[in-house]
Each structure stands twice: as structure tokens, then as C-alpha cells.
Amino acid sequence: MATDTSSLNLNKEVETAEDFLPILGTDYVELYVGNAKQAAHYYQSAWGFQPVAYAGLETGIRDRVSYVLQQDKIRLVLTSPLQKGGDINRHINEHGDGVKVVALWVDDATKSYDETIKRGAESYMEPKKIEDENGEVVLSGIHTYGETVHIFVERKNYNGPFMPGFKKWDPEYKAPETGLKYIDHMVGNVGWNEMNKWCEFYAKVMGFAQLVSFDDKDISTEYTALMSKVMSNGNGRIKFPINEPADGRKKSQIEEYIDFYNGAGVQHIAVATDNIIETVKALKARGVEFLYVPETYYDTVLDRVGEIDEDLEPLKELGILIDRDDEGYLLQLFTKPVLDRPTMFFEIIQRKGAKSFGKGNFKALFEAIEREQEMRGTL
Structure with a gap:
């Protein structure tokens, strides 16, 4: 999953953008959903997304389960609560299934956090490093409209299927992609x-x-x-x-x-x-x-x-x-x-x-x- 960013064309297309926060692309979109297992099957079967990674009870997480699916550069994370109460349940009760996180792929998640906070962003997640045998990912986050948040993802030193805490998800069933x-x-x-x-x-x-x-x-x-x-x-x-x-x-x-x-x-x-x-x-x-x-x-x-x-x-x-x-x-x-x-x-x-x-x-x-x-x- 590690990507060499040196060869990416990051030429400025929008000249009026101040662009102090270089963003390499969309890293993932996370939806809070009532039933992640069934939602994952829908996005596989109907949309052609491919299984990538999983986190839940089997990976030591007790309060939630997440399925990661990908098609070309589009990555979805589908997350459901495993216990009553808590913020994910409240979010689903209030909003129904919906997008919680629009994650942005950056070269430096700490700098992205510092630059946005000093310009007035409300903190969602202070920079933190998570690690496993495949390397490390640095995450940070800010609030935007409604309950939507942006998480900055720095993954240049990571080679696993998605990020620490997830294991490869490789079921027998894989639907053809849809382009x-x-x-x-x-x-x-x-x-x-x-x-x-x-x-x-x-x-x-x-x-x-x-x-x-x-x-x-x-x-x-x-x-x-x-x-x-x-x-x-x-x-x-x-x-x-x-x-x-x-x-x-x-x-x-x-x-x-x-x-x-x-x-x-x-x-x-x-x-x-x-x-x-x-x-x-x-x-x-x-x-x-x-x-x-x-x-x-x-x-x-x-x-x-x-x-x-x-x-x-x-x-x-x-x-x-x-x-x-x-x-x-x-x-x-x-x-x-x-x-x-x-x-x-x-x-x-x-x-x-x-x-x-x-x-x-x-x-x-x-x-x-x-x-x-x-x-x-x-x-």
C-alpha cells in the first residue's frame, strides 16, 4: 500500500488556490452503516468493489467492525457498531447510513493538522502514529460541515493491505469490477x-x-x-x-x-x-x-x-x-x-x-x- 509520491504530478491546476496543504488524493470514504457485512456485499455485488481489509472481533477490536473495499482508486470503508450505545450508534440513529469520514491522502499528516488548526479548524483527532509489522501510518483529523470529518492519512511508510488494526480480507466471492x-x-x-x-x-x-x-x-x-x-x-x-x-x-x-x-x-x-x-x-x-x-x-x-x-x-x-x-x-x-x-x-x-x-x-x-x-x- 506504500506509494512513492515523488513521481506524482502535483502541478497546480487551480491557480487561485493558496494550496499550503498539498493533498495527493482521496484516501478513503468511511460510511457508518447499520450492517457493514451486508453493505459490503451490496458494494461488491452491485458495484464491483473488491475486498481489501477487515477489522473487528477477530483483529482485537471489540466495539466496531469495518470492511474495506476498493475499485481502482476508490476506497470505501463500511463501519458498524458491535455494542449498544456509543457514537456510531447515535450517528446511525440520527442520520441513517451515511458518510462520516472523507479521508485525504497527504504526505505529512502532522503538518496538515497544524496548518489547518492554526487557520481555525476544529480538531477531531490530534496527530497519532499507528504501527504494525507492515510499517506505520500517521493520522490526524478536523471537523467540517455537519458531523462530517476530514482525516489526513500519511501512509508513505506502510505496506499493509489498508492500515494497522486491519487484516487482509480475501473471501472466495469476488464480483467483476464495473469500470x-x-x-x-x-x-x-x-x-x-x-x-x-x-x-x-x-x-x-x-x-x-x-x-x-x-x-x-x-x-x-x-x-x-x-x-x-x-x-x-x-x-x-x-x-x-x-x-x-x-x-x-x-x-x-x-x-x-x-x-x-x-x-x-x-x-x-x-x-x-x-x-x-x-x-x-x-x-x-x-x-x-x-x-x-x-x-x-x-x-x-x-x-x-x-x-x-x-x-x-x-x-x-x-x-x-x-x-x-x-x-x-x-x-x-x-x-x-x-x-x-x-x-x-x-x-x-x-x-x-x-x-x-x-x-x-x-x-x-x-x-x-x-x-x-x-x-x-x-x-
Whole structure:
């Protein structure tokens, strides 16, 4: 698991980012879930994640169990409590299953902690070194919106399957992968009038820069609206759009999320693929459900986005959306919520040069979400 960072291209892509906190990438995303064993089976079977590591009673941990799964550069940690009481139980009771940790891979976890704390971050975990026969990992952490936390992971001196405290998990069952490559961006939903506060947090505390902003004229339908700003670190590997509700005639998806999650949290994880048609076909065949896009969307889409490499018919059959910016175009599709509560979902994205986030699709996407909200009785 140790990685030589000397050959990584960490060129600055976002010139306005102060970038005093070099981030090499997303290390892992940890979800607190009611049943980690069954959730792990879902992400293996439906999504093609591969088993990596395990921690629990067999490894000397008494209060929780964690399964680590990976597909290319995307690493998920699924954690459940083993006893009554405690913070994980409380978190699940309050929020349902959801993202607790967005872990960031860094070269120096102590420096990352010190730099963010002195700029105003609230401490979640002071720097600590954990060791086993495979080497050492240094961890530290800070709070962000809601109960979400960032843990800084320094693993340059570690060669084990994940980190100390975990053992290799190598079950007989391994589902084929579905072509997912890396996390493109992760979206946070925050409460009314909190977007600017958290964008300022990422700018001031973590040295991020604002890439783009959308207001309620950009992201609205007849009924609902939201505001969004996209924050990015210097090398462009970490992108965090931050959404807040905006006034509309009915309850927006952001308000629905906050009502059911009971506060701010991670709304969706956008995962990249090099072939969205094959990836979505594989996911659908395994039971992953996507939002419905009306066929009329495709009547005029090429007039808006121009020529694309793909045949339109398979995109239409799968409901894949298309958008273009000055740099190229992108293909994207959104799942229905993957949890019982209408909170977290996934986006599948393939970039063909585009660096934007599908602004031209917002209206179609929102209308699709509103159809789902109507069925749930929450619009």
C-alpha cells in the first residue's frame, strides 16, 4: 500500500488556490452503516468493489467492525457498531447510513493538522502514529460541515493491505469490477445560508479556491431551487461542491436531504469511468437504480452540445445526460438514493475534456429528482 509520491504530478491546476496543504488524493470514504457485512456485499455485488481489509472481533477490536473495499482508486470503508450505545450508534440513529469520514491522502499528516488548526479548524483527532509489522501510518483529523470529518492519512511508510488494526480480507466471492476509476467530486449539502460559510472554511482553512458558482437562476425548476459553489484544491484532485437550499414553491431535494439526514452531510459521490455506457449497463444489470430521464431530452440535446463521439441511441436507452463546456463535453447519470432514507446517492461521470459539472443538465436532473420526491410524498 506504500506509494512513492515523488513521481506524482502535483502541478497546480487551480491557480487561485493558496494550496499550503498539498493533498495527493482521496484516501478513503468511511460510511457508518447499520450492517457493514451486508453493505459490503451490496458494494461488491452491485458495484464491483473488491475486498481489501477487515477489522473487528477477530483483529482485537471489540466495539466496531469495518470492511474495506476498493475499485481502482476508490476506497470505501463500511463501519458498524458491535455494542449498544456509543457514537456510531447515535450517528446511525440520527442520520441513517451515511458518510462520516472523507479521508485525504497527504504526505505529512502532522503538518496538515497544524496548518489547518492554526487557520481555525476544529480538531477531531490530534496527530497519532499507528504501527504494525507492515510499517506505520500517521493520522490526524478536523471537523467540517455537519458531523462530517476530514482525516489526513500519511501512509508513505506502510505496506499493509489498508492500515494497522486491519487484516487482509480475501473471501472466495469476488464480483467483476464495473469500470469505476476514481472519485471525481463529492457534494456536501448544508443548511439555509450556510454555503458561503463553508466555502470560506475550505478557502481559509484548507487553501482551496472557488472553481464555479451556480445560483437559483442556474439550478431551478418551476417548483424548487438551490445554490451551489464548487471548491477545489490546487492540483484539482479534490473538488467539493457545497449546496444550500434556495426559495422555491415546494421543498427542494436539499431540504428533503437535510430533513431526513437531520443536518448537513455528504449528498453524493461522483465516480469517474472511462466508458459510461458499459459501466451503467453493468450497474443496471446488477440492480443499481438510476433516475429516469424523459426521451424528449434527447430530441434537442445535440443541438445544445454539438457533435459527440458516442452514438446517441445507447445514451438515450440508458438515460445518460450530456453537457459541454469550453474544454470539451461530459456524460453523466445519477442513481436513486442508495439508502433507505432519501439522502445519499452516486453520480457516474465520464469526462471527454470538460471540467465543468453539467450545468446544462440541471433542469432535467431536478425534474427527475422531483418526480421521485413526488412518489415519496416529500415534494
